[in-house]
Amino acid sequence: MIVTVCLGSSCHVRGSHHVLETLRRLIKDNHLEDKIQMEGAFCMGNCEKGVCVKIDGTLFTFTPETTQELFQKEILSKLS
Numbered sequence: 664m665i666v667t668v669c670l671g672s673s674c675h676v677r678g679s680h681h682v683l684e685t686l687r688r689l690i691k692d693n694h695l696e697d698k699i700q701m702e703g704a705f706c707m708g709n710c711e712k713g714v715c716v717k718i719d720g721t722l723f724t725f726t727p728e729t730t731q732e733l734f735q736k737e738i739l740s741k742l743s
């Protein structure tokens with residue numbers, strides 16, 4: 664699975680750095696380093712939907728507050 668976090672300026676203002684750090688921690692805590700490839704990207708052209716996170720090419724809106732929940736729902740559940 665490839666998880667791409669937008670690091671463009673609009674998503675940055677909405678907390679992309681925090682989302683990225685939280686995802687990294689959750690991946691590590693769940694020992695998923697072999698299964699998930701984390702990438703950063705510049706503006707994905709969907710700033711109004713930021714923080715933009717693509718999971719295997721599908722765009723999702725993450726916020727620092729919803730990252731944990733979305734990790735469970737959109738990432739963890741699809742790997743098991």
Ligand code: FES
Nearest residue numbers: 669671674706707
């Ligand atoms: S800055 Fe993230 S989509 Fe534009």
